[in-house]
Structures are given as C-alpha cells and as structure tokens.
Amino acid sequence: MYTPYAIILGQCILVTPIIVSFTTSALESVDPDVRVLARTLGASGFQTDALVLREARWGVVLAVIAAFNRAFAELGVAMMLGGNIRNVTRVLTTAIALQTAMGDIPLSIALSIILLSIVMTLSIIVSLARKR
C-alpha cells in the first residue's frame, strides 16, 4: 500500500476488463474468411493467428487507448492505494483533487487542462495514424 506499485497493480486490475472486452470484440469482428484465406495461402496456425491479430490491430490499439484513458483519469484507485504522498504517489488526478479541496481552483483547472490535453492528443494521434 501507498507505493507506486500499489497504484500500478490497482490500475491493472481496473483496466483488464476493458482491454479484454475491447480486444475480444475486435478479434470477433475480423472476417472469419481471413483465416481460411491464410490457410489456403500456406500460413501455419501461428501465422494465421498473427494475421487475424494484425487485422484486428486497430481494435486492439483502441482497447489500449481506452484502458489508458480510464486509468489516467482514475482518482479512486490512485487515492486509496497510493495515498497521494507528495513526490511518491501523487499523480495528476490526486493533485487535482487536492488543489480543489484546498480551494486553489485556478491550479486545479490548469492541471485538468493538462490531463485532458494528454488524453486528447493521444486520441488524435491514434485517429490520424489509423486514417493513413
């Protein structure tokens, strides 16, 4: 408890269902005929699986981004397991909560804008990469 590792563990547990469900959905959305195609072109079982995963790659990326955004904006886990200790377990969300509680609204808004900017920049980069 109250270590960065505790936060990491808590966030991992939090985002695992998101990653699993998004990734499963992405894999299921790949045309089943892609498997048949790979087999008839001489792919092994492993190469066939790799092709299906490649076809689902943007769904997997989306899963990772959704999980990152969820974890990055999470307050409860960071506060409960990290304890918001300065220079040890203080993260953006716990800092925002602290500044708000202390009444330093301008600083908490500034930190919120930084948090939102990081999340949005990442999403825009992925979106642009997907369109290329």
Place this chain on the structure above:
Amino acid sequence: MMSCLEARSVSKSYDGLMALDHVSLKANASRITSIVGVNGAGKTTLLKILAGLEEMNDGSILIDSNEISVDALRSHSTMVFQKSIMIGGTVYDNVAYGLRVNGVQSQHIKEKVRGALDTVNLANFEKRKARKLSSGEQQRVAIARALVIEREILLIDEPTANLDPANTTIIEEAIKSAARSRILVLSTHNLPQAKRLSHQVIHLYRGSVIEDRDVEDFFTRPRDEKTRLFVNGELQ
C-alpha cells in the same frame, strides 16, 4: 509436375444434410475442369475439400493415384474464393502475403509480385489500398495472390460472378494462362464461361455428379436429362 487430382467417393454432410454424396471426379493438368451446377449444388464445398480447407466425412483425395492427407493437400493447392477477401494494407501486401508465409526470400518477393500483377493487368497498383479497389480489381488481386505462390493445384470459385465484361476477360485470360502449368478446377454457374474456358465439365446436382464429359459433348450431347435442362436454362 503433378498430372492428376482425383476425388473418390467424397461425401460431406452438415448437420445431417448431405452436401456431397459420393462425388468422384478426375481433373488433369494443363486442362481446365469446370464444375457447374445451380446454387446450392455443392460446388463450393467440393472445391474447399479439394483445397484441403474442409474435412470430408467419407472418401479420399488422390494426387497421381496416391492418397493424400488434408494437410498435404493444402500444401499443394490454393483456392480463390467467390467473395474476394482482401487483407488490410496495399495490393503488394496482399500478393506478397503467401510468399512471406511460405518463407520466400524478400529479394525474390518483389519480382514475383510484379509478375503476378502483370498477369492480371494490375501493374502499378502495388501501392494502392487493396480494400479501396473495385470488386473486379479485388478479384484480380485475389487471382494474382493465388498465382504467385505457384501451387500445382488451383481451385477457383465463381471467379467472375457480378463482374463487368472487361474484368471478366482479364480474369479469364489469367485463368487460361495459369492452367497451362497446373491442375485447375473452376466452379461456375456461368455456362458461356464454362464453354469458353473448359476442357472438361462436371455437372453437380444436389451434391451428386450427374454428368462428367468433355466440353463439346457436355453442351451438345448431354447424357443426363437434368444436364440438358440445365444447359437450356430450364433446370430449377
């Protein structure tokens, strides 16, 4: 070079429904064998079995009179599907995929891909996104992708269904050229196409072979009444 692909008494059923009932046929190299029949006759199922993509319930497949396992069959054959399946990426990625997974060295891949694309009149299409091509162009990519891996047996399922005459002509020329050096089995319900391309025509009706003749005899002197009706466009 392999000279003969043979199916002996092949049967296949799905949930108790007989898709193929003791089908036997022989397809020889350097000749085009067409399997014709109405929708649901079992043509695609038969091709998938000949390509080693489906297990049969009964019967055997032989190459040059030697029985062959499904895995070995798959390593000697490839199939082009009615619905052209493009994998994500460029035309080059699609055509090169089979070469890559078969361990062809990268310096040879480029020239082989170019050669295959030339065969289907798609030179300069290498960098185009495969999924953004027209259906006719996608089918030509699928043919090139199958040709480039140089398998001894090529199975093609309804290659020109719903395609315009220009694409049909290009694909038919590619098929004729491919047949010179391999065993080629084509499934179609396009009788003029079967007549144009084939040396041997097999009529599949409700999962059974009811006629297996040279193309000339098939269209002029069919033995089976159902074949006569089919040729005249009267078979339901």
